[in-house]
Each structure stands twice: as C-alpha cells, then as structure tokens.
Amino acid sequence: MMGMQSKSNVGYDAIVVGSGASGGWACKRLAEAGLKVALLEAGKPQSDANFTEHKPAFELKYRNRATELLRKTRPVQSVFDVCNEYTQDWFVNDLEEPYTTPKDQPFLWMGRVRMTGGRTNVWGRVSLRFSDWDLKAASHDGFGEDWPLSYKDLEPYYDLVEKYVGITGMAEGLEHLPDGQFQPPMPMTCQEILVRNRVKEKFGRTVTLARSANMTKPQNGRGPCHYCGPCERGCVTHSYFNSAFTTVADALRTGNCTLISNAMVHKVLMDETTKRAKGVLYVDRNTRETREVHARVVILCSQTQESTRILLNSGTSESAGGLANSSGALGHYLTAHVRSGGANGDMPAFDASPTMGGATKPVGIYVARFRNLKGQAPAKDFLRGFGYEGGSSVDFRWGAPGFGEAYKKALREPRVDFDLTGFGEVLPRMENRVEIDSEKKDIFGIPVLKIYMKDSDNERAMIKDMGDSAGEMLEAAGAKNIRTYAHPSAPRWALHEAGTARMGADPKKSVLNQFQQTHDVKNLFVMDASGFSSNPCQNPTLTIMTLCVRSCDYLMGEMKRGEI
Numbered sequence: 001m002m003g004m005q006s007k008s009n010v011g012y013d014a015i016v017v018g019s020g021a022s023g024g025w026a027c028k029r030l031a032e033a034g035l036k037v038a039l040l041e042a043g044k045p046q047s048d049a050n051f052t053e054h055k056p057a058f059e060l061k062y063r064n065r066a067t068e069l070l071r072k073t074r075p076v077q078s079v080f081d082v083c084n085e086y087t088q089d090w091f092v093n094d095l096e097e098p099y100t101t102p103k104d105q106p107f108l109w110m111g112r113v114r115m116t117g118g119r120t121n122v123w124g125r126v127s128l129r130f131s132d133w134d135l136k137a138a139s140h141d142g143f144g145e146d147w148p149l150s151y152k153d154l155e156p157y158y159d160l161v162e163k164y165v166g167i168t169g170m171a172e173g174l175e176h177l178p179d180g181q182f183q184p185p186m187p188m189t190c191q192e193i194l195v196r197n198r199v200k201e202k203f204g205r206t207v208t209l210a211r212s213a214n215m216t217k218p219q220n221g222r223g224p225c226h227y228c229g230p231c232e233r234g235c236v237t238h239s240y241f242n243s244a245f246t247t248v249a250d251a252l253r254t255g256n257c258t259l260i261s262n263a264m265v266h267k268v269l270m271d272e273t274t275k276r277a278k279g280v281l282y283v284d285r286n287t288r289e290t291r292e293v294h295a296r297v298v299i300l301c302s303q304t305q306e307s308t309r310i311l312l313n314s315g316t317s318e319s320a321g322g323l324a325n326s327s328g329a330l331g332h333y334l335t336a337h338v339r340s341g342g343a344n345g346d347m348p349a350f351d352a353s354p355t356m357g358g359a360t361k362p363v364g365i366y367v368a369r370f371r372n373l374k375g376q377a378p379a380k381d382f383l384r385g386f387g388y389e390g391g392s393s394v395d396f397r398w399g400a401p402g403f404g405e406a407y408k409k410a411l412r413e414p415r416v417d418f419d420l421t422g423f424g425e426v427l428p429r430m431e432n433r434v435e436i437d438s439e440k441k442d443i444f445g446i447p448v449l450k451i452y453m454k455d456s457d458n459e460r461a462m463i464k465d466m467g468d469s470a471g472e473m474l475e476a477a478g479a480k481n482i483r484t485y486a487h488p489s490a491p492r493w494a495l496h497e498a499g500t501a502r503m504g505a506d507p508k509k510s511v512l513n514q515f516q517q518t519h520d521v522k523n524l525f526v527m528d529a530s531g532f533s534s535n536p537c538q539n540p541t542l543t544i545m546t547l548c549v550r551s552c553d554y555l556m557g558e559m560k561r562g563e564i
C-alpha cells in the first residue's frame with residue numbers, strides 16, 4: 001500500500017483526516033459509493049512487510065529488552081507494552097509531538113499510532129454494543145445528557161459493521177449488552193468455563209467470551225486466526241481487524257480514494273464568504289512543507305483529542321474559541337475509562353501445561369456490567385457501571401525455589417493465573433477537558449494540547465467496587481492467593497477517550513448533531529469518538545465505526561439533495 005503526495009490543489013468530494021477505525025470506514029463507504037476521497041494520514045503507509053507476529057525476540061537487535069532505550073523517544077507510548085522494540089516506529093515520538101497537563105493531573109495519552117490504520121494496528125479488539133441503557137443513561141439517573149439517537153437507529157449499522165469486521169462471540173440475550181452478528185466462538189479455557197459457571201450460579205452475573213475482532217472463519221480474502229498470539233504486531237493472514245488491510249484497502253481498490261501519507265493536518269480552512277469548510281492545511285512530515293487540499297466536505301477522523309485539537313486550532317476571527325464552537329462545549333466533557341480496579345488469583349491447572357511459543361488464544365473473557373441496571377436498586381456510592389476484561393493464562397513457575405533437578409521439576413509445574421481488570425464509565429464533566437497550550441508547539445509548528453483530567457468521587461467509589469467485586473467472583477470460582485487492587489486512576493490512561501465535541505439535540509450544549517455534522521458548519525463532520533455524549537463502560541470502537549457508517553449515509557443523502 002503506497003502513500004501518495006499531491007502537490008496541486010485537487011478538488012475532491014470529501015477529505016477524510018485519519019485512517020484508523022473511523023477514517024477507514026468513512027473512506028470505504030464514500031469511495032465505494034463513487035465519491036472522490038482524499039484520505040490524509042499523519043503517519044506512514046502500513047504493509048504486511050512490517051508485521052512481525054511470528055518473529056521471535058531473539059532475532060531483534062535488543063531482544064525486546066532495551067526498555068530504557070525505548071523510553072528515550074517514547075516515554076509515554078512505551079508505558080503500555082504494545083509499544084515495544086517490534087512496533088516502536090509505529091508510534092509518535094513523544095518528544096516531537098508532545099502534549100501538556102497540569103502538574104497535579106497526569107494523563108498518559110498512549111496509543112498515538114502514526115501509521116495507516118491508526119490505533120487499530122495495535123488495539124485489543126474487544127467489540128461490544130451499546131444499548132439504550134447507555135444511550136439514555138441521563139434519563140435514568142439524571143446525570144449529563146442523553147445521546148440524540150437510540151439503539152434502534154444503530155442496530156442495522158451494528159449488524160453491517162460486525163459482519164464485515166468479523167467478530168468471534170457468544171449470544172447471551174442481555175438487554176444491556178445486545179448480541180450481535182458473531183462468527184463462531186473461540187473456545188474458552190477450562191478455568192474460564194469454571195469462572196463463568198460459578199459466577200452465574202452465585203451472583204447471576206454473565207461471564208462470556210470477550211466479543212473480539214478476531215475471525216474464526218475466512219471472509220473477504222482474510223484467513224481465520226491461527227492462534228499465534230501477538231496481534232499487536234500485525235497479522236499477515238489479516239485475521240484481526242485493522243483498517244489498514246480492510247476498510248482502507250477496500251477504499252483504495254475502488255480507484256476513488258487517494259491516500260496522502262505523512263500529512264499532519266493543522267487546521268480546517270474556511271471560505272469566509274460562504275461560511276463553509278473549503279479544505280484543510282497540512283504539513284508534510286518529511287519535507288515540512290505546508291500544503292492545502294480542497295473538497296466539498298471535510299470529515300475529521302483523527303481520534304478524539306486530535307480531531308478536537310484540529311478544530312481548536314482552526315479558530316477564525318469570528319470563532320476565536322475554535323471552529324464549530326458556538327456552544328462553548330468544544331474541548332469539554334473529556335471521558336476515558338477508569339481501569340485501575342480488579343483482581344487476580346491462582347486457579348487449578350487441570351490439564352493445562354506451559355509451552356514456549358505454543359498456540360496462544362488472543363481472546364479472553366468479558367464480565368458484563370452488573371451495577372445500576374434496569375430493575376435493580378442503585379449502587380449506593382456511584383452512578384453507571386463497569387465490566388471486566390480478563391481470562392486465564394498458563395505459565396512456568398519462574399520463581400520456583402530449589403536447584404538442579406528439583407528446580408527443573410518445580411519450574412515445569414503449570415501456574416494458572418486468572419485476571420479480571422475493570423473498565424468503568426467516567427461521567428462526562430465540563431471540567432475534564434482539552435485546550436490549546438499557547439506556550440508549546442510540536443515539531444511541525446502546530447500548537448499542542450493541554451489535557452485536564454481527574455477523578456471525581458464517582459470514579460473513586462467505582463474503582464473500589466471493581467476491586468471488591470473482582471475478588472468475590474474469583475473467590476466464588478475457587479481461586480487461591482487472590483490479590484485485589486483498587487488504585488486511584490492517576491495517572492489517568494484508558495486508550496478509550498471520547499466526548500470533546502459531543503453530539504446533542506441542542507446546538508447550545510453540543511458541537512455535533514446525531515449524524516456527527518457540526519451544528520455550525522454544514523459541510524464539516526467529526527466521525528470519531530469526540531462525538532460521544534457519554535462513554536459507556538463497553539469498549540468504544542465498534543460504536544465509533546457504526547456511527548461513522550450511519551453518518552456517511554446521511555452525508556451522502558444530504559449531498560444528493562444539494563444540502564451540502
């Protein structure tokens with residue numbers, strides 16, 4: 001897949017900024033319908049040649065152990081181990097593309113991938129639907145705003161996206177975690193089945209296979225998963241979902257989509273006479289030249305904070321607080337899951353035995369939300385809810401005592417760990433926000449973001465419950481040596497940021513309408529998670545993609561009618 005540099009001001013039907021989960025779908029949907037699309041991506045082109053999922057660490061220069069070296073250029077990105085010696089070049093250099101925070105509100109903005117495919121290159125792939133219990137949460141508990149759409153509006157688009165993406169999963173019939181279009185489920189381990197059964201018996205809670213964008217059947221030229229394990233290093237059989245080899249590849253195949261790689265978009269350009277967006281200004285990562293691209297419609301899909309940064313940097317004399325910000329909501333209501341409560345413990349091994357480099361199931365389990373649901377007494381300390389990701393893993397007893405024969409024998413005794421990590425909803429609060437830091441620019445000369453994010457009592461109480469509840473479930477399943485934890489979530493990190501250009505029915509309180517069109521500028525859309533009116537505890541990406549396809553269909557209808 002090659003990047004293309006365009007020197008001239010080509011007129012396109014649409015500009016899509018960012019080629020990740022949302023941008024991939026936007027360019028696929030529009031290009032397949034015959035629109036001429038310019039896809040501007042700040043990162044490099046991605047290709048199978050970069051994938052290293054089958055490469056052992058001993059073939060690397062530093063055996064994947066030189067963490068200090070990694071930290072020199074990627075002190076933030078490398079905190080999460082998907083940024084490692086194999087993949088470091090896919091991520092931003094934190095020194096070249098910094099952001100700031102107040103001293104007392106540390107925030108780890110990780111997962112800033114600069115490759116075609118964005119974060120979908122390295123994501124965890126858990127793919128869960130939202131329900132009306134999430135979308136209308138404000139009506140249930142009085143906090144915040146309802147989404148300006150309901151589950152019925154999303155359902156057909158969830159179906160469409162899931163069928164294409166390829167999601168392994170099990171139907172459970174839960175109203176608050178709707179079933180989807182699943183490929184056959186990957187097997188659960190004996191320990192996972194034991195936890196599923198015991199937790200259901202004792203608490204009535206649902207432990208299911210994590211619904212995950214890993215295929216178990218071939219489709220569209222992609223092969224089923226062969227259980228090699230490290231999906232975050234790529235996949236030559238294209239068995240997990242990565243925009244680079246799915247949606248973006250489809251869009252390019254139409255001949256209607258031009259990928260402009262290494263294009264760091266600085267701002268949206270406005271036509272001051274018509275008050276419409278006319279294109280974008282970008283900086284070429286390699287030459288540092290600035291260039292313009294023009295189109296009938298501009299669609300930002302650069303990930304929540306990045307799209308908001310572009311809007312904030314696009315202020316005009318009439319919109320000094322940022323473009324499309326007549327409501328004043330732009331940059332505010334930043335949400336990101338809390339995930340610092342959970343537990344792990346030791347489970348019986350049954351017939352599991354550790355191997356070096358053996359088959360590895362890339363999908364664990366998911367515990368569906370069980371707090372503050374319909375018909376339940378509300379939790380006394382907090383609103384909304386949380387789910388857990390987790391599963392069992394078998395390993396050698398590396399810390400086994402002894403020497404010689406005795407040590408070798410003890411080492412080979414399997415040790416089965418069961419882990420539950422909570423993912424909790426964070427309430428959308430005005431004071432959690434991003435703004436432009438007027439003191440600092442990145443190496444392209446573009447002003448950077450300052451991120452303000454801290455826990456409230458709601459998050460603190462929820463994190464405590466995450467730890468306690470994980471412990472009680474593992475205990476019910478017979479785990480030993482249970483270790484629960486419930487830390488404050490500073491520094492905050494989540495990889496699931498949302499909400500800084502939120503959707504809403506009222507243009508005075510929101511930036512986007514239900515089709516992710518800015519209230520202020522008709523031909524400007526933001527189709528990533530910036531538009532989320534709240535950030536339910538289920539992982540966001542399936543809903544990001546679903547909303548994006550729905551919004552593209554609306555956009556094309558408006559174009560046909562001559563409204564845009």
Ligand SMILES: Cc1cc2nc3c(=O)[nH]c(=O)nc-3n(C[C@H](O)[C@H](O)[C@H](O)COP(=O)(O)OP(=O)(O)OC[C@H]3O[C@@H](n4cnc5c(N)ncnc54)[C@H](O)[C@@H]3O)c2cc1C
Pocket residue numbers: 017018019020021022023040041042043080082110111112113114115116117118119120122123124125126127263264265266301302303304306307310495496528529539540541542544
């Ligand atoms: C390690 C990890 C695990 C995750 N696990 C899960 C999970 O299990 N389930 C789940 O639902 N979600 C998960 N996520 C989150 C998921 O990856 C994101 O929600 C999703 O990819 C966001 O889609 P997006 O289109 O908004 O942005 P991205 O996929 O990040 O794509 C944005 C693209 O825009 C480009 N870009 C940014 N700024 C500019 C600019 N100024 N000009 C041009 N291009 C720009 C970037 O280079 C990038 O390629 C995970 C993320 C990470 C990092």
Ligand code: SF4
Pocket residue numbers: 053214215224225226227228229230231232234235236237238239240360362
């Ligand atoms: S575990 Fe499966 S999806 Fe992941 S890289 Fe290996 S084959 Fe691909």
